[in-house]
Structure formats: structure tokens, C-alpha cells
Amino acid sequence: MKQANDTRKSRSPYQKTRSNVICSIYIKYPMEKKTLPxxxxxxxxxxxxxxxVQKHHQRSGELTEGFVKRILTSSPTHHHGIKVMLDTGEVGRVVDVFVED
Structure with a gap:
């Protein structure tokens, strides 16, 4: 029974709590892909x-996904990312490499 001076608000069953948000994110993205640098x-x-990330998208940080057609950087490492050409012809520096399990 609620008392008159009780100021707590009752939650609607449809309001998201922290645990609901975590669960809904897990349902939306059940398994994240493992990546390498x-x-x-x-x-x-x-x-x-x-x-x-393509050269003209470096400021905005827009990422493009695809499959590597050619590796254009010849050095073993590059601090901004290895430059590659995707099978679609787009050229950019690699941010993440997806690993298959």
C-alpha cells in the first residue's frame, strides 16, 4: 500500500531499465565479430x-566494409593503417580486419 508521502515513481513494465537495454543490444547484435588491428x-x-576509411572520409570517420582485392602498402606496419583496394575498387586504410572463427 502506498503512503501519501511516498514520492517514488512506479515504473511502467515497458520502460527500459539498464538490464533491458543490455539485453536488447545483445538480441540486436548477438555476436560481435572479432577483429585484428x-x-x-x-x-x-x-x-x-x-x-x-577512405581519404575523403577521414575527417568524418565514415567506414566502408568490403573484401581485400590488393594490398597496396609494402611495409610490414603503418601507423595510420595498411592501404588496400577492395573488390569494389575503393581504396583506403584498414581500420579493422574481421576474423572468422
Whole structure:
């Protein structure tokens, strides 16, 4: 029974609590893909699935996903990411390399 001076608000069953948000995120993205850093050349092979940032998207940080067609950087590491060409012809620096389990 509520008392008159009780100021607590009752929650609607449809309001999201912290645990509901975590559960809904897990349901929406059940398994995140494991990734490797894109700054090391040996992590990247032809036909690897990667995310890249293109030169004209560096300020906005817009990422593009695709499969590697060619590796353009010849050095073993690069601090901004290894430059690759995707199978769609887009060129950019690798941010993440997706690993298959």
C-alpha cells in the first residue's frame, strides 16, 4: 500500500531499465565479430573482410566494409593503417580486419 508521502515513481513494465537495454543490444547484435588491428600487414590477406576509411572520409570517420582485392602498402606496419583496394575498387586504410572463427 502506498503512503501519501511516498514520492517514488512506479515504473511502467515497458520502460527500459539498464538490464533491458543490455539485453536488447545483445538480441540486436548477438555476436560481435572479432577483429585484428589494421596497422599490421600480416593480419591482412587477399579476400579478408575489412573495414577501411577512405581519404575523403577521414575527417568524418565514415567506414566502408568490403573484401581485400590488393594490398597496396609494402611495409610490414603503418601507423595510420595498411592501404588496400577492395573488390569494389575503393581504396583506403584498414581500420579493422574481421576474423572468422
Amino acid at each position: 589494421g596497422t599490421i600487414r600480416k593480419n591482412i590477406q587477399i579476400d579478408s573482410e575489412v573495414t577501411i
